Amino acid sequence: MPPSHVWPAPALRLTPHAAPPPVQRAEFNSADGRLLAVVEEAAVRVLDAESGAEVMSVPRPQVQALSLSPKGSFLLTWEKLVEGEKTGNLMVWATATGELVTHYVCKVLGEKSLWPLLKWSDDEAVAYRLVSNEMHFFDGHAPTQQAVHKLRVEGIAKCALAPGVGPEHHVATFVPEKKGAPAVVRLWKHGDYGEGRFLASKSFYKASEVNLMWSPNGDALLIHTHTEVDRSGKSYYGETGLFFMTLAGKVSNVTLNKEGPIHDVQWSPAGDEFAVVFGFSPSRTALFNSKCEMTFDFGEAPRNTLC
Secondary structure: OOHHHOOOOOOOOOOOOOOOOOEEEEEEOOOOOOEEEEEEOOOEEEEEOOOOOEEEEEOOOOOOEEEEOOOOOEEEEEOOOOOOOOOOOEEEEEOOOOOEEEEEOOOOOOOHHHOOOOEEOOOOOEEEEEEOOEEEEEEOOOOOOOOOEEEEOOOOOEEEEOOOOOOOOEEEEEEOOEOOEOEEEEEEEOOOOOOOOOOEEEEEOOOOEEEEEEOOOOOEEEEEEEEOOOOOOOOOOOEEEEEEEEOOOOEEEOOOOOOOOEEEEEEOOOOOEEEEEEOOOOEEEEEEEOOOOEEEEEEEEOOOOOO
16 A cells, blocks of 8 residues: 555544545644544545544645644644745644635745644643744734744743643743853743743753753643764764753753763653663663752663653
8 A cells, every 4th residue: 555545543434435535744732632633535534533533624635734723623724835935834723624724934844843833831821832033922822924022142042831721820931052152041921021031941062952941730840952063073972961051040951970962851641750861882771860860870872862
């Protein structure tokens, strides 16, 4: 069977004589797994993942990326920009009605890690997107083209909203190092974006890229830094680092007792500790508490992934 006919697991329940339409891409994207968004030969559909019943359908066969908001209220799609088209190519659809809620012009899809290009808070109260030198924030329940808040950060390359529900939300921003200036990560309280109003700030070198990893309870951030080139020549994989920040303004370097790259970092579900796989092979795996103290050493073994 050709790849375009492959269904994701679990398979949708179809009548015995129904042939599944060709699916080019499918994703379980609602946080609760309740909805499934699929791109088919002639349309994009949202289906009930349990029964296979259609929730909505729109004739957009050229969609190349799609995502559902955390509660499944909205479907986000991206397709190539058509010159002269009045509607933008980054579109927000209401799953309950199939109506186009709002749209934006977004010429480049960009790196896979940056998708979705419009993100929501867990409670869908806040929606946000990254544009040149700014973060734009919208009413997550009724997004429009007009931003409700704007956060100006010159050179911003990545951002992340803390998990959890309101009334307060918090934001992390990252500016990579450039022309001798260090990289900078800052934490902000959503809506309080005045000059110098950040809650915490950390500057460091050897950070052209980062993973911004909020704790599950949203009160602390791990910054896994990476640069493509190791100037010392010790590692083919470039240089890595790990830093810890809190909303209270605490900033720490996470000290690792074996030389070599950081392979993986993960928070525990409770958010009170985290684990790191680090060092040249065989790598070491260890647990750390919120004071960045090692509390348990799993020893050395050929590991590179944490779950």
